[in-house]
Amino acid sequence: MRDIVLLGSTGSIGTQTLEVIDVHRDQFRVVGLSAGGGNLDLLVEQAQVFAPDVVAVPTPSAAAALHGRLPRHTAIWSGPDASQRLAALPCDVVLNAITGAAGLEPTLAALAAGNSLALANKESLVIGGALVTSAAAPGQIIAVDSEHSAFAQALRAGRADEVRRLVLTASGGPFRGRSRAELAHVTPEQALAHPTWNMGRTITINSSTLINKGLELLEAALLYGVSLDAIEVVVHPSSDVHSMVEFHDGSTIAQCSPPDMKLPIALALNWPERLPGVCRGFDWSRPITWSFEPLDSEAFPAVELARRCGHAGGTAPAVYNAANEVCVDAFCAGRLSFLGIVDTVAAVVDEHLAGAAAAVLSVEVVLAADAWARRRAAELIGGAA
Template identity: 45%
Template sequence: MNIFEDTSSSTVRERPLRVALLGCSGSIGTQTLDVIRMHPDKLALTAVAVNSSAAKLVSVAREFGVAHAAIADEARRNDPALAELPQGCELDFGEDAVTRLATLPDVDCVLVAVVGEAGIWASHAALAAGKIWAPANKEALVIGGGLLMPLAKPGRVLPVDSEHNAIYQCLVGERRRDLRKIWLTCSGGPFFGRTREQLEGVTAAEALAHPTWKMGAKITIDCATLMNKGLEVIEAHHLFDVAIDDVEVLVHRQSKIHSAVEFADGSVKAQLGPSDMRVAIQYALSYPERWDSPATHVDWRSSEPLTFAAPDRGAFRCLDLALEAGRTGGTLPCAMNAANEVANEAFRQDRCGFCDIDRIVERVMNATSVESLTSLEQIAEVDALARKRARGFVSELA
């Protein structure tokens, strides 16, 4: 599926882009609000959702005059903070309520920043409704890309992940058949250079100390294990219609080159910029235009040297497990992702070790009977079974 469109004759928008921000309390959501604050003449926040942070939802709704809001956690119905919700703001509860925001008539663009498997439902609804889909939730593509991408229309999918946003920028104006390889960059995480033996004893606190990016806890641990990069390879496979093995992971410690594409003639185009997610978020909301950014510009004259290395697949086994799931396809990526979410959380709660994460994921993958992907309901069943198995394997470690 070609997600690009010819922008040579694009016109200036007649009104602000109306945005539904699903997951406004997390890292991506908070940085998206920064972008909207900077461009109130170009962007209008019309709908917001959180998992359970009622106070944050009320604060955002009051500041931006939001018309629609949803809280996934039904238990928050009687939260005292909701008494301060502005008059006229419609509020609903439950995961279905979050999904419904993606189909509202006064929403043009749906930025999905919820964490984990939950994002696939809203993503599917947004695409089916013909909205601009700005995915910051990589799990939706990992577990259900085969169901989502057939719904995508040219110019209506604008990835928010910094790497995929960079790839998108590098491919604008290029002939897709000339693409030879994608170079997907990563910082290497806080444990770059350590051996498998040295990784056995690392703590969650150490793993959460990412060298260049400020992110949520789950994705920060995924970066430390390199699972995040494996998920991003599968994401790139679906977004840009390339084979898993045509995406090469490249360790780039400075996080200034956000990814690159190589063409048939050997030419390489890369997108460089500050280590600030607001740049990618803004491009997803401004495309095909470029606006002044809230990020600090890089002074390349004084910038540190740029270095590159191959990932250590023996030490960081999650990367190859994700690639195996991506090559196999079907329901295996869903099972792999669910197992990783359970193991990731267990590590953060000191219920398993760092290297136990890939062991748990591998055991769940080996126990999974792979089927062709057919529906969102099937994904939910596979996800639930994989989580149950992963929790069982975590319990065995106690």
């Protein structure tokens, strides 16, 4: 029996994680749930079904709204550090499904407590960089992203010194094949209509701009110790091949499955063992065709911008992520164009790199860069409005 703490339980990854656990009650026990407070009814329902020891929310008002609605033995923790405290609770696995930079301190808390960290919150690794990787014991971080889970599985086929490159697949999002000019009038509704995956708002918008693939590029380099220039992004519209590893003899190992996030979630919860029957396999009695094509970096410059930030190091990835979070909100509110998202992120990154002094990474340094990038992005958006 593995004890699980789930951070971000009411989001897309969180709800799918609980669906996996519900089918395997003989192997997992939920001891803690945290959520941002935007869907307290769902959090109550989850607590009633899984009866955790602790539920954590960020504000006293959210905590007050939970009183009398949870199982009698379930404690309620509240405050801005509630998820961080929950991540340090003794358990077997902390699955961090918080969205955005808010996941950094819970990630570090889970690692410091010695808990295995199933990481769906890629932003905490990207912005924390060496601050996170140096805090982790070998094998302590387990990837939940389908692409990074694919790398972990394919890398079992050879030694680290045999790897030539990682091939990171991308669906291309809803606007694959469009030129930059054709993206000028994209609406939030169009950007939220992802052709393959059902995800939360921010990740879905990030997938349409390919910012998400830029974050995944940085994450892959940090997780697997591979040079940024040895990671290639390839567009694969059907999302059946989740990523590939090419070895120095020319052999390429691909991890494939129908697109279903429950598979990498289940593997992360039970790593390194697989759970049976998590998702359907392919129907090989019917024709299947897979296609791959190069990424159009002119129409979608977010990946190469991320690569530039990764080469710069320091707080540049934190600036990339923070500016984007502000831009996504502005785009969804109708205050910024679709092309303006990555253009504004690039402007903030350029300004940061032109004036940033090298600093030893710490939580305070990362969060200060995050705060500056948010302010500067908001200023540029306001000035353009």
